[in-house]
Amino acid sequence: MTLMKWRHMRDLSTIQDEINRMFDDCVVNHDRETGISKIYPASDIVESKDSFEISIELPGLKKEDVKVTLQNNMLTISGEKKVESESKDHTFHRVERTYGSFYRSFELPMPVDSGKIQADFKDGILKIGLPKVEEAKPKEIAISIK
């Protein structure tokens, strides 16, 4: 048995680093193939009787920076979050905000009326309202019992 120098809290700090790394991997969405981290805009989806409403957090983006498409019941939001050009003469102490291109697709569980989709972008939240088509809405059917 070899003697080792006692390092106070050594194991604990290793565990902490390990856990931090694990959480970082989850929070920052790494591209498994390229290893490059991507932006993964957080989204909420609410379904009501008549429609779906998707709200996506895209702080600092303008309407022109975002593209929304619908194809075969697949709603795709893509765009690029750019670093402000006026930051050039600044030295950064901390950069927690993420920048770069993003791409997210949502498969809708039922057909929506593509002609009536509404998108609204306010305070960094992109809200998309997708009305369901008539035949997809739940209907009450009266069944007479004999």
Place this chain on the structure above:
Amino acid sequence: MINLQISPLQARFWKENSSFAWPDVDIAENDNEYKFSFEIPGTARDDIKIWMENDILTVSGEKKKTLPENGEQLVSERPYGKFERSFRLNKPVEKNGVTAEFVDGILIITLPKAVESKPREISIN
């Protein structure tokens, strides 16, 4: 340089440089100013509070969630709740000149440096 001040509760659990500090902020500095930009999308202007006490800048507030009236939440990824972050500035700033704006979900706080903090060229006699 800027040091971080952490609340005792936060300090107990996480180092400030972990992923748990929220909302995300970029801190920039040039010869004339400090610039903080926080990502707080979907928060009402009235729900954000900014104050300076001595050399500490604090931003706090609440990101409120409006629950759907007659719908079902299928996906819930967006963070909500109360937040507070504090930063200690090592160089004096012109407190009366501090400005804040809230555009596209980004809160930008600009703190002009006090005269004594600005770099100054010294001529050789």
